[in-house]
Amino acid sequence: xxxxxxRGLVYVAIALGLTIVFGMLRLVNFAHGAFYAIGAYVGLxxxxxxxxxxxxxxxxLFVALFAVAFDRLxxxxxxxxEPTSQILVTFGVAIVVQESLRLIFGGTTRTFPIPQxxxxxxxxxxxxxxxxxxxxxxxxxxxxxxxxLFIQRTNYGLIVRAGIRDRxxxxxxxxxxxxxxTIVFALGAGLAGLVGAAASPIYSVDPDTGFSFLVPxxxxxxxxxxxxFWGAVLGGLIVGELxxxxxxxxxxxxxxxxxxxxxxVLLFRPSGLLGESEVIRG
Amino acid sequence: xxxxILETKGLGKRFGxxxxxxxxxxxxxxxxxxxxxxxxxxxxxxxxNLLAGVARPTDGEIYFRGERITHVTGSQRVARxxxxxxxxxxxxxxxxxxxxxxxxxxxxxxxxxxxxxxRSSRRLAEVDRIANEALELLDLQPLSSERAGxxxxxxxxxxxxxxxxxxxxxxxxxxxxVAGMSLEEVHKTDGLIRGLAKRMTxxxxxxxxxxxxxxxDSITVLHQGRILAEGTPAEIRANVTVQExxxxxxxxxxx
Amino acid sequence: MRDLxxxxxxxxGLVLFPFAIHPIGGYGGLATQILIxxxxxxxxNLLLGYAGLLSYGQAMFYGVGGYMALLTVSRFFPDxxxxxxxxxxxxxxxxxxxxxxxxLVVRLYGIYFALLTLAFAQMFFFIVFKWRDLTxxxxxxxxxxxxxxxxxxxxxxxxxxxxxxxxxxxxNLSDLHYWYVFVAIVTLAVLAFMRAxxxxxxxxxxxxxxxxxxxxxxxxFDPKLYKLAAxxxxxxxxxxxxxxxxxxxxxxxxxxxxxxxxxxxxIFTVIGGVKTLFGPLLGTGLxxxxxxxxxxxxxxxxxxxxxxxxxxxxxxxxxxLGTFGRKRARTDLARAVRAKPETTP
Numbered sequence: 001x002x003x004x005x006x007r008g009l010v011y012v013a014i015a016l017g018l019t020i021v022f023g024m025l026r027l028v029n030f031a032h033g034a035f036y037a038i039g040a041y042v043g044l045x046x047x048x049x050x051x052x053x054x055x056x057x058x059x060x061l062f063v064a065l066f067a068v069a070f071d072r073l074x075x076x077x078x079x080x081x082e083p084t085s086q087i088l089v090t091f092g093v094a095i096v097v098q099e100s101l102r103l104i105f106g107g108t109t110r111t112f113p114i115p116q117x118x119x120x121x122x123x124x125x126x127x128x129x130x131x132x133x134x135x136x137x138x139x140x141x142x143x144x145x146x147x148x149l150f151i152q153r154t155n156y157g158l159i160v161r162a163g164i165r166d167r168x169x170x171x172x173x174x175x176x177x178x179x180x181x182t183i184v185f186a187l188g189a190g191l192a193g194l195v196g197a198a199a200s201p202i203y204s205v206d207p208d209t210g211f212s213f214l215v216p217x218x219x220x221x222x223x224x225x226x227x228x229f230w231g232a233v234l235g236g237l238i239v240g241e242l243x244x245x246x247x248x249x250x251x252x253x254x255x256x257x258x259x260x261x262x263x264x265v266l267l268f269r270p271s272g273l274l275g276e277s278e279v280i281r282g
Numbered sequence: 283x284x285x286x287i288l289e290t291k292g293l294g295k296r297f298g299x300x301x302x303x304x305x306x307x308x309x310x311x312x313x314x315x316x317x318x319x320x321x322x323x324x325x326x327x328x329x330x331n332l333l334a335g336v337a338r339p340t341d342g343e344i345y346f347r348g349e350r351i352t353h354v355t356g357s358q359r360v361a362r363x364x365x366x367x368x369x370x371x372x373x374x375x376x377x378x379x380x381x382x383x384x385x386x387x388x389x390x391x392x393x394x395x396x397x398x399x400x401r402s403s404r405r406l407a408e409v410d411r412i413a414n415e416a417l418e419l420l421d422l423q424p425l426s427s428e429r430a431g432x433x434x435x436x437x438x439x440x441x442x443x444x445x446x447x448x449x450x451x452x453x454x455x456x457x458x459x460v461a462g463m464s465l466e467e468v469h470k471t472d473g474l475i476r477g478l479a480k481r482m483t484x485x486x487x488x489x490x491x492x493x494x495x496x497x498x499d500s501i502t503v504l505h506q507g508r509i510l511a512e513g514t515p516a517e518i519r520a521n522v523t524v525q526e527x528x529x530x531x532x533x534x535x536x537x
Numbered sequence: 538m539r540d541l542x543x544x545x546x547x548x549x550g551l552v553l554f555p556f557a558i559h560p561i562g563g564y565g566g567l568a569t570q571i572l573i574x575x576x577x578x579x580x581x582n583l584l585l586g587y588a589g590l591l592s593y594g595q596a597m598f599y600g601v602g603g604y605m606a607l608l609t610v611s612r613f614f615p616d617x618x619x620x621x622x623x624x625x626x627x628x629x630x631x632x633x634x635x636x637x638x639x640x641l642v643v644r645l646y647g648i649y650f651a652l653l654t655l656a657f658a659q660m661f662f663f664i665v666f667k668w669r670d671l672t673x674x675x676x677x678x679x680x681x682x683x684x685x686x687x688x689x690x691x692x693x694x695x696x697x698x699x700x701x702x703x704x705x706x707x708x709n710l711s712d713l714h715y716w717y718v719f720v721a722i723v724t725l726a727v728l729a730f731m732r733a734x735x736x737x738x739x740x741x742x743x744x745x746x747x748x749x750x751x752x753x754x755x756x757x758f759d760p761k762l763y764k765l766a767a768x769x770x771x772x773x774x775x776x777x778x779x780x781x782x783x784x785x786x787x788x789x790x791x792x793x794x795x796x797x798x799x800x801x802x803x804i805f806t807v808i809g810g811v812k813t814l815f816g817p818l819l820g821t822g823l824x825x826x827x828x829x830x831x832x833x834x835x836x837x838x839x840x841x842x843x844x845x846x847x848x849x850x851x852x853x854x855x856x857x858l859g860t861f862g863r864k865r866a867r868t869d870l871a872r873a874v875r876a877k878p879e880t881t882p
Contacts, residue, residue, distance in 0.1 A: 028648045074851065083647040084591045088807060089850045091800065095843035103837055215659065215796060218652055226648075256663040259656040266653045267641055334755065360757035372752050374745060385745045388738065389757035397766055398738040399730075406738075449756055 006133050006202065008240020009140040013195040014213055015220040015232040016147060017188030023227030024184050027075070028083050030090040033214025034097035035192035039063045040205040041101055043197025044110055056197055063193025064186040071185050094210060102207040109206045136198055144233060147191065151229070219262040225272025234273060285348060287312040287483050288333065288364075288453055293342035294507075295328055302328040304507045306342065312452075315479040317486045317494045320504035321528055326487045327369055329504065330455050333485075334366035335359040347452075357394055363452035367445075367459065369487075371438035375431030379422055379441055382430050383413035386448035416448040420474065436467045443474075453483040460490055472497060495519065503527070547728055551721040559708035562830040565717060571822045572720045573781045574805070576727050578817035580774030581802040586812035587735065588767040589747040590643075593651045594658030595802050598635060598772045600794030601661060602627045602779025604672060607789055611681045612671075618684035624780050631776025632769060639768035643761050655796065662794040677790030678783075686719065695719055695785075716785055723781065724818075727774060732814055734770075743767060775802075804842065808849050810856025819858055 018032045039059040047055030070093065078086045196209075203209075216239060224235025239258050247254040265272060286309035293306040303325045310316045318326050331337040333344065335356030343352045346362060354362070374382050387409045392398070403409055417423050420440045425433065430441060439459060446454060459475070460468045472493055478484055479497075488494050494501065495515045503510040503518060505527045511518060518524055555568035577599055584590045605627035610618040613626070642653050665672050672678065686693040695716040702710035734740050746753045746760045753760055783789045792798065801824075809820020824842055831838040853860040 074847075077851070084585075084589075084651075085850065085854070087591060087648065087651060088803070089847060091803070092843055092847035092850055095800075095804075096840060096847060099837070099840035099843055103840060211796065215655065219656070222649075222652055252667045256660050256667075259659040259663070263641075263653060263656045263660070266645060266649055266656065270645065270649055336755070355754075357754045357757050357759050360755060366755060372749065372755075374748050374752065376748055377745070385742070385753070386756040388742065389753075392738070394757055394759040395762040395766075396738060396742075399734045399740075399770075400737055402736055403738040403741055445752075445756060 002133075004241040004244025005237070006137055006240070007243065008237040009137055010195055010199050010203070010213075010236075011216060011220045011239055012144065012233050012236030013140050014192050014217045015224065015236050016144065016229070017191040018217055019221045019224070019227055019229065019232040020147075020151075021185055021188045022221070023229075025079065025181055027079065027185075028086045028090065029188075030087055030214065031070070031094040031097065032090075032188070032192055032217065033210035033212075034094045035063050035067060035189040035210075036196035036213050037101060037205075037207065037210035038066060038097060039193025039196030040200045040209060041105055041110075041196075042193070044200060044205060047197075056194065059197035060190035060194035063196075064190035067186045067189030068182055071182055075185075094214070098207050098210050101210075105207065107207060109204045111201065111204045132201055136202065139198060140195070143191065143194070147187070148229065150187070216258060219258050221272075222262050223265050223272060225274040228272065228274040231272050231274035286310055286345075287347055288485075289345040290333075291343045291345075293329075293332060293339055293344060295325075295332055295337060296340045301507050303332065303339075304341075306504075306507075306509055308502065308509065310453075310483060310485065312483055313479075315475070315484045315486065315497060315499045317488060317498040317501045318504060319488065319491075319494060319501060320510070323506075324504040325507040326504055327457055328507075330366060330457050330485070330487060334364060334455055336366070360389070360449050360451075361394060363450075364455070365446040365449045365451035365453070366455040367439075367443045367457060369457040369461070371435075371442040373430045373438055373441050373445065375429070377430055378427050379430050379433070379444075380413060380417065380426040382441055383416050383444050383448040384409055386445045387412035387416070390449050412450065413448055416444040419447060419477070420444040421470065436463045439463070440471070447478075451482060453485065454478060455485045455487075457487045458489065459486070460488065460493065468493065543732060544725075544729070547725055551725060554721075555713055555717060556704060556707040558826070559704075559712075560706045561826075562833075563826065564708070565712040565714065567825065567829050569714070569717045569720050569785060570782075571825050572717075572724045572818075573778050573785060574801075574825065575778075575818040575821040576724060576781070577775040577778035578802050578805045578809070578821045579727055579731055580771040580778070582806045582811060582813075582817045583731065583734075583767055583774070584771045585803075585806060586816075587740065587743055587747065588764055590764060590767070591647075591651045591803070592654040592768075592771075593796070593799050593803070594654030594656075595771070595775050596794045596796070596798035597658040597661040598631045598775035599779035599782070599798060599802075600665065600789070600791070601634060602631045602776030603783030603789040603793055604665065604678065604779075605630050605776075606780035606783040607678045607681045607787075608671070610684060610784075611678065620684045620686045620784070623684070623784060624777070627780035627783075628773055628777050631779070632773045635769040635772025635776075636765075639765045639772070643764040643768060655799070658794065658796070658799055662791060665794055666791045672791070675791065677788060679788040681783075681787050683784040683787060686715075720781060720785070723777070727777075728814065728818075735814070739763070739766070804846050806856075808846055808856055810858030810860075813856065813858040816856050816858040820856065823857070 014032065014036055017035070018029060021027050021029050021032070039062070042062045043055040043059035045055075046058040050058075074089065074093070078089055196205075220235040220239045221232060222235075223238060224231030224233070239261070242257055242261065243254055246257045289309040290306055293303060293308065294301060295303040306329065308329075318329065320326055328337065332339050335351075335354065335358070339352065343350055345351065346359070346364060351359060351362070374385065377385070384403070388403050388406070390412060391406055391408050392403075414423070417426060420443055422437070422440055422444055425437065430438070433441060439461075443456065443459060456475070460471050463471065468490065475484060475486065476497060479499075486494070486498070498515055500512065500514055501518045502512045503521075503524050510527055511521050511524050513521070551572075555563070555565045558564075558568060577595065580598075581592065581595050584592050584595075606623040609623040609626045614622065638654075638657050642650060642657070645653055666674055668674070683695060686695055693715060695714065697715045698711045699713050699715075700711060704710060742753075742758060743763050746758060746763055750760050779793065782793070805820040805824050806817045807820070808823060809818065810816025827838050827842050831841070849856060
């Protein structure tokens with residue numbers, strides 16, 4: 001159960017970035033998994049030399065910078081194009097990233113070096129659970145709240161939310177939509193990168209990690225609702241739990257079940273559980 | 283008095299709390315030329331969209347030639363004989379003018395679906411005949427091989443009408459056919475619509491009052507989504523409530 | 538005259554192909570593989586290039602086609618393995634699959650369509666993976682010799698090589714097997730079919746729906762049925778390719794149903810040129826050449842593939858063939874590929 005919860009949180013964090021970018025930029029980003037993977041590797045490399053904390057700081061920063069470069073150089077041209085070309089170009093970049101990682105780091109699986117203290121299980125009364133995973137869960141929850149606050153309470157968040165409704169109007173009113181867009185895109189990417197680094201002690205890292213987390217993230221986002229903040233949260237938790245529960249009941253179906261769920265949602269309620277919103281709202 | 287060819291009872295379209303159309307009891311007889319007028323925002327285009335099947339009503343029923351078509355899809359309505367020309371010309375920009383009409387004619391001749399994966403549509407002489415007929419009526423023959431997207435605004439609107447005609451409708455819905463046209467083009471279109479009205483029922487949305495008054499058999503006035511008044515052009519011209527409604531709206535020409 | 542040119546050039550190309558690639562490191566087997574996968578790419582192109590539908594799940598038809606063909610030979614009719622039966626059963630099954638899935642899928646657009654096809658493909662992947670009794674799971678089916686091809690009184694073993702004949706830089710004739718001839722004939726048939734389809738009434742209507750779906754609906758066409766038909770035809774072609782692959786390789790594994798495989802069809806077709814007849818083949822050839830020949834020289838081949846793919850999308854949206862093909866085709870393509878969903882100049 002708890003494992004499902006933790007896995008669900010990973011999905012939530014990745015899906016958040018994905019859904020925010022879609023809701024805000026109307027952009028379908030197949031490269032989102034790549035952000036996760038880059039974060040994982042950067043975190044790994046930095047942590048090996050400078051310790052965990054440095055790793056957890058460096059990863060999101062690096063990924064955010066990468067995202068900004070990606071956006072400025074390449075993605076801009078595709079903002080108003082039809083989703084097909086957006087999917088294609090982000091898919092292409094995801095492959096380039098995956099293969100670059102493979103060339104740089106080799107194809108073998110790597111694990112994050114964590115201090116022994118954090119590996120020890122914590123007694124929760126009804127069960128024991130590794131300390132790191134608990135810290136991880138708490139961390140993700142805190143981040144979700146922070147992102148929510150950012151979007152709801154800050155000026156940039158406001159510009160973003162208004163910009164979705166009417167880009168031109170916001171620009172006329174003096175709001176810097178381009179800047180806000182870039183910031184939110186970088187935010188989504190950084191989030192994925194942070195989770196990539198933070199989750200790598202739990203799920204080992206290899207170059208294919210990007211895609212292996214991307215596809216379930218889309219499942220999450222679809223179920224929760226493309227563009228909905230709390231939809232991503234709800235969706236992530238549901239998918240995580242669904243997977244772990246099915247493993248207990250009917251192990252053979254545990255992988256299939258999330259895709260069946262996604263198909264059902266797409267067929268009967270394509271806007272997702274919490275609906276597709278124009279603005280990121282709860 | 284013959285049965286109406288098109289009739290609505292209590293037709294309404296609501297978007298949340300806002301009612302674009304409400305409680306519309308409308309009927310038109312075969313062969314009539316009925317103008318639908320009203321200030322901006324009165325719900326005229328919405329009304330046409332409901333009739334053509336582009337939008338689904340939230341209340342009420344629609345009857346065509348006695349049959350209930352409220353839940354019949356737009357493409358099936360075309361097959362039954364209801365055709366709509368769009369307010370903003372909706373054409374195939376990358377095809378030639380002729381091909382635009384041929385496609386409509388093709389749908390007419392072969393129906394909503396045909397798995398004809400090996401033979402070309404050129405084998406169907408009927409398709410070319412219908413398409414060329416429609417083009418001739420709209421005086422678009424000289425432009426047959428032009429790329430539709432390159433046409434002038436006025437020509438695009440005429441092409442849009444030609445496409446609708448190529449589906450061989452019994453009733454034609456024209457949404458602001460002369461908007462943005464030069465005086466000469468308006469005159470030509472006026473003559474065209476009169477000619478069409480002899481062969482089929484025509485429903486017309488327009489703001490050009492001079493044209494409306496001259497051409498229509500009868501007029502329906504919409505205001506805030508509901509029918510305000512109906513009658514002959516003379517009756518409508520004299521109707522005080524109609525005049526009042528227009529003082530707040532926008533119109534070309536005098537009532 | 539144009540027909541003659543098409544058939545003439547295509548036959549010539551198919552005949553010369555396995556020899557032409559020899560000097561640059563290719564070989565007969567690769568040529569066969571390229572054609573087989575190319576057939577699937579052509580199917581994909583019908584969906585993306587002509588119907589405007591981006592499917593991320595074609596691998597399900599490819600893989601299931603392969604499994605069905607091999608299972609027919611090894612499991613369903615082990616005493617009377619029949620080549621044609623394997624192919625027919627595989628294609629029939631996949632066609633049915635496409636019909637059912639297609640009915641559900643064509644209701645959706647854009648990203649939702651792509652994601653739903655992905656979801657179904659993943660479902661099939663995991664079903665094949667887990668159903669060990671039938672599919673041997675992760676190990677896949679192996680060592681299932683292809684039955685001979687029966688043509689009237691003749692029974693042809695497709696693995697027979699041609700007689701040895703040294704062709705200098707173009708290799709040796711014995712490098713080529715009868716398989717290539719068979720696959721080449723199938724490819725020719727598929728190309729001829731696609732060519733006819735694109736010019737046909739169906740193709741014309743599909744193009745109209747792609748250009749302006751709303752207008753097409755309001756002149757009386759039913760876009761869903763046309764998209765469904767395209768989906769089924771594409772699925773059948775992909776299944777045929779899968780069946781051929783299975784019989785040719787004598788084995789098949791679940792990796793024929795992965796997202797990667799689906800993604801490959803996307804990459805091959807986009808690089809080669811969507812909305813062109815030969816584009817998918819060209820793209821398949823280029824990338825598979827990269828995969829097989831360049832991979833021996835450097836590990837960076839997949840990276841190169843990715844970079845080329847992105848470059849094509851950004852700079853050459855019509856693909857290689859679309860950009861360097863005839864001028865009229867180029868402008869049509871660039872416009873069509875760049876077009877926004879609601880095109881009103």
